[in-house]
Amino acid sequence: MCLGNFLFIGIVLNYLQKTIMNPFYLSGIGIHTGRALLARIEPAEANTGICFWREDVQGQDNKIPAHISNTANSMLCTRIENNEGIGINTIEHFMSAFFAVGIDNVNIYVDGPEMPIMDGSAAPIVEALLKSGQRQQKYPTRYLQILKEISVTGENGAWARIIPSTSLEICLDIDFPDPGIGKQKIDYSFSTSSYIDEISGARTFCMLRDVQNMKHAGLAKGGTLENAVVVDGGKILNDDGLRMQDEFVRHKVLDCIGDLFLTCMPIFGKLEAFKPGHAMTLNLLHTLMADKSSYVIKTNSKDISTIRGFANLPNVAAIPA
Numbered sequence: 001m002c003l004g005n006f007l008f009i010g011i012v013l014n015y016l017q018k019t020i021m022n023p024f025y026l027s028g029i030g031i032h033t034g035r036a037l038l039a040r041i042e043p044a045e046a047n048t049g050i051c052f053w054r055e056d057v058q059g060q061d062n063k064i065p066a067h068i069s070n071t072a073n074s075m076l077c078t079r080i081e082n083n084e085g086i087g088i089n090t091i092e093h094f095m096s097a098f099f100a101v102g103i104d105n106v107n108i109y110v111d112g113p114e115m116p117i118m119d120g121s122a123a124p125i126v127e128a129l130l131k132s133g134q135r136q137q138k139y140p141t142r143y144l145q146i147l148k149e150i151s152v153t154g155e156n157g158a159w160a161r162i163i164p165s166t167s168l169e170i171c172l173d174i175d176f177p178d179p180g181i182g183k184q185k186i187d188y189s190f191s192t193s194s195y196i197d198e199i200s201g202a203r204t205f206c207m208l209r210d211v212q213n214m215k216h217a218g219l220a221k222g223g224t225l226e227n228a229v230v231v232d233g234g235k236i237l238n239d240d241g242l243r244m245q246d247e248f249v250r251h252k253v254l255d256c257i258g259d260l261f262l263t264c265m266p267i268f269g270k271l272e273a274f275k276p277g278h279a280m281t282l283n284l285l286h287t288l289m290a291d292k293s294s295y296v297i298k299t300n301s302k303d304i305s306t307i308r309g310f311a312n313l314p315n316v317a318a319i320p321a
């Protein structure tokens with residue numbers, strides 16, 4: 001094969017939808033319920049998106065498509081619900097990992113009301129996805145391009161905005177009263193390889209007094225030092241300390257990427273936020289989607305391969321169109 005043919009095939013394949021190659025399982029406890037959970041991740045047809053299925057629910061609709069229109073109020077995590085009120089909590093780290101490695105369509109079957117938290121990061125999910133491999137599908141990936149600024153405000157001076165960009169950029173500032181977290185800032189430009197190396201391993205975090213309050217309120221029953229960074233009075237309570245010096249703000253990037261993927265599309269835009277959180281990111285997305293003049297949905301662009309870095313991933317097999 002001459003080099004010209006090779007390049008042509010590479011470009012054509014790069015912006016088709018993808019699913020996983022082989023099914024796999026992930027298990028662990030739920031950070032809020034403390035329940036043991038088993039999730040089975042399976043390939044899905046093109047144009048079906050990311051779908052969660054509650055296998056413990058009988059006699060009711062147990063399918064919950066991951067879409068911004070299905071988001072529901074929840075403390076401290078991202079929750080989606082179907083029309084019958086059947087929901088699933090703590091989907092954000094899975095959504096983040098699916099987006100990051102370029103998975104458009106997948107079915108996730110889980111035997112409880114939230115996803116397993118594992119080590120509190122997306123690294124175990126990314127590792128399993130890379131091991132599973134990927135299969136190209138015959139339909140092009142759609143993407144959402146931001147055309148104008150959309151902004152929202154949150155509590156305690158928090159704000160977020162999204163503006164046009166030729167890639168996916170996430171610029172965050174956090175400011176926590178505990179000096180163990182304090183102020184951190186990141187200007188991150190997404191690519192699959194940088195996500196795997198610099199973002200996927202950043203763990204969820206909380207302050208000890210918040211954990212105690214949450215447990216009192218019946219939340220965070222499964223929260224331990226095995227699945228979260230816990231901070232108290234300027235100290236990191238985990239024996240091994242932090243995985244990276246700015247792990248807190250990197251985890252916020254991980255969360256934002258997961259929430260942005262509730263549009264079901266890669267976004268070309270720059271998200272900027274001060275004191276970001278799930279509720280504010282989801283509010284920004286609702287505001288964005290409600291203003292049809294603020295974005296355009298496109299297909300057929302080799303640019304998608306640029307922001308996801310598809311070319312770096314192993315094990316991609318093609319289905320002939």
Ligand SMILES: [Zn+2]
Pocket residue numbers: 092093204251255
């Ligand atoms: Zn998180």
